[in-house]
Amino acid sequence: xxxxxxxxxxxxxxxWLRNQVIANNISNVDTPGYKRYDVHFEEQLNSAMxxxxxxxxxxxxxxxxxxxxxxxxxxxxxxxxxxxxxRPDGNNVDIDVEMSNLAKNVxxxxxxxxxxxxxxxxxxxxxxxxxx
Amino acid sequence: xxxxxxxxxxASGLTTQRLRMDIIAQNIANINTTRTEAGGxxxxxxxxxxxxxxxxxxxxxxxxxxxxxxxxxxxxxEVKEDLxxxxxxxxxxxxxxxxxxxxxxPNVDTLKEIVDMISATRSYExxxxxxxxxxxLAMKALEIGR
Numbered sequence: 001x002x003x004x005x006x007x008x009x010x011x012x013x014x015x016w017l018r019n020q021v022i023a024n025n026i027s028n029v030d031t032p033g034y035k036r037y038d039v040h041f042e043e044q045l046n047s048a049m050x051x052x053x054x055x056x057x058x059x060x061x062x063x064x065x066x067x068x069x070x071x072x073x074x075x076x077x078x079x080x081x082x083x084x085x086x087r088p089d090g091n092n093v094d095i096d097v098e099m100s101n102l103a104k105n106v107x108x109x110x111x112x113x114x115x116x117x118x119x120x121x122x123x124x125x126x127x128x129x130x131x132x
Numbered sequence: 133x134x135x136x137x138x139x140x141x142x143a144s145g146l147t148t149q150r151l152r153m154d155i156i157a158q159n160i161a162n163i164n165t166t167r168t169e170a171g172g173x174x175x176x177x178x179x180x181x182x183x184x185x186x187x188x189x190x191x192x193x194x195x196x197x198x199x200x201x202x203x204x205x206x207x208x209x210e211v212k213e214d215l216x217x218x219x220x221x222x223x224x225x226x227x228x229x230x231x232x233x234x235x236x237x238p239n240v241d242t243l244k245e246i247v248d249m250i251s252a253t254r255s256y257e258x259x260x261x262x263x264x265x266x267x268x269l270a271m272k273a274l275e276i277g278r
Contacts, residue, residue, distance in 0.1 A: 012273075016135075016269070019138060019265075019266055019269065020137060020138045020141065020203070021203065022262065023138045023141045023142050023145075023205075023262045023266065024141050024203035024204075024205060026142075026145065026255075026258050026259060026262050027141050027142060027144055027145025027148070027205045027206045027259055027262075028145070028183050028205070028206045029145075029255050029258065030148075030149075030152075030181055030206075030251065030252075030255055031181045031182060031183050031206055032181070034183050037203065095254070095255075095258055098258075099258065099261065102261070102262060102265055103265075105265075106265050106268070106269060109269050109272065110269075110272055113272050113273060113275065113276055116276050116277075117275065117276050117277060120276070120277045
């Protein structure tokens with residue numbers, strides 16, 4: 001019953017982590033030799049969900065495989081980009097890129113929160129309607 | 133995951149930029165200082181900025197298997213003196229002129245300090261934006277299920 005909520009939860013955790021990474025990048029915008037961090041999780045989540053769908057579709061003998069484990073295994077990965085230095089002090093943080101990433105992140109977080117709220121509201125409605 | 137770590141990271145950025153501004157202000161204020169306690173003219177000061185790594189005991193690494201991000205913001209390691217040569221101006225009437233009539237003035241270049249000041253201001257504003265955005269996100273998260 002809570003499968004969709006789990007996916008949203010994972011996404012929210014990853015978006016919050018991305019926020020933390022962006023904050024670290026921006027606070028280090030003048031630090032010589034600093035290389036920016038980034039968070040990768042969208043592709044992993046997508047492939048995990050595809051695997052989940054494939055497994056579900058392929059249960060022809062009626063045996064329900066564990067379809068939840070793949071999503072729960074997805075962890076956001078923090079990577080450090082070492083290339084793309086534009087400045088003589090070795091710092092590769094571009095403040096415009098970081099600010100636009102921050103704005104995108106905020107919108108993504110708000111959208112996920114709304115979806116999560118609506119999901120719970122739907123469950124509440126179903127429970128209440130069943131009472132009548 | 134520690135929800136308030138982002139605020140600490142942004143606050144460290146704010147503190148660092150503010151310290152940079154203080155040093156810049158001191159440099160500009162002392163642009164004509166020919167006498168200091170150490171003798172000689174004022175030397176331009178520079179901040180050395182470094183990424184702040186969170187130092188954790190090893191046992192915490194074992195327990196926090198999920199937490200792989202050890203970013204802790206930024207910190208000022210030290211305030212160093214700029215070792216570039218002083219400016220020498222010919223002015224025999226100056227009380228601090230040497231035998232040849234030259235006065236050593238501080239190695240502070242106003243233009244460079246102003247450019248640094250603008251950069252510090254912009255970085256400060258960027259950190260404030262991150263802080264506000266994070267605060268809004270955290271408040272939004274309280275609205276789940278309401």
